[in-house]
Amino acid sequence: MAHARARLLAVVVALGATACGGGSSSKPQLSSLAARGAGLVQVKPCLVCHTTNGGPAAGPTFSGLAGSRVTLADRTTVTADDAYLKRSILDPGAQTVAGFPKGLMATLVKPASVTPVQADAIVAYIDSLAGVKPAK
Ligand code: HEC
DSSP, X not given: OHHHHHHHHHHHHHHHHHHHOXXXXXXXXXXXXXXXXXXXXXXXXXXXXXXXXXXXXXXXXXXXXXXSEEEBTTSOEXXXXXXXXXXXXXXXXXXXXXXSOTTHXXXXXXXXXXXXXXXXXXXXXXXHTTTSXXXX
């Protein structure tokens, strides 16, 4: 009887080891701020026009965006640092990325529909996608 229970225990332990030993998960760990941003881009209309994996959409992908050089419609280039990203979110009409329609984002993202605090979280999320190379 005690023997049987010991064997059962050994099986359970072995199963547990297999289930947990499957290697690391492929998703990078997000900071809590970035995790909040990841949630916000889903409840806001952002993902209607932006992808997070490099795929094409009405707007530029968020993957590989942070820290990259962005060419604007007036042919100037800017670095997509946190200040640029935050401004792009809070004031979509201020600058237009070359090759994309001016004013499109503002049709769904109304002024003040994203608060500065929410924008910070979204920027942290976009930063977390910096290392993800856009699939061109
Ligand atoms: C109706 C489509 C649409 C929606 C919805 C939308 N965007 Fe955009 N977004 C665009 C387009 C088009 C551009 C590029 C043209 C421009 O700069 O205005 C852009 C540009 C951006 C940029 C700058 C990208 C770059 O490559 O420099 C950021 C950051 C951004 N959007 C974030 C957001 C966030 C966050 C939301 C949700 C709150 C959002 N967008 C919702 C269409 C959209």
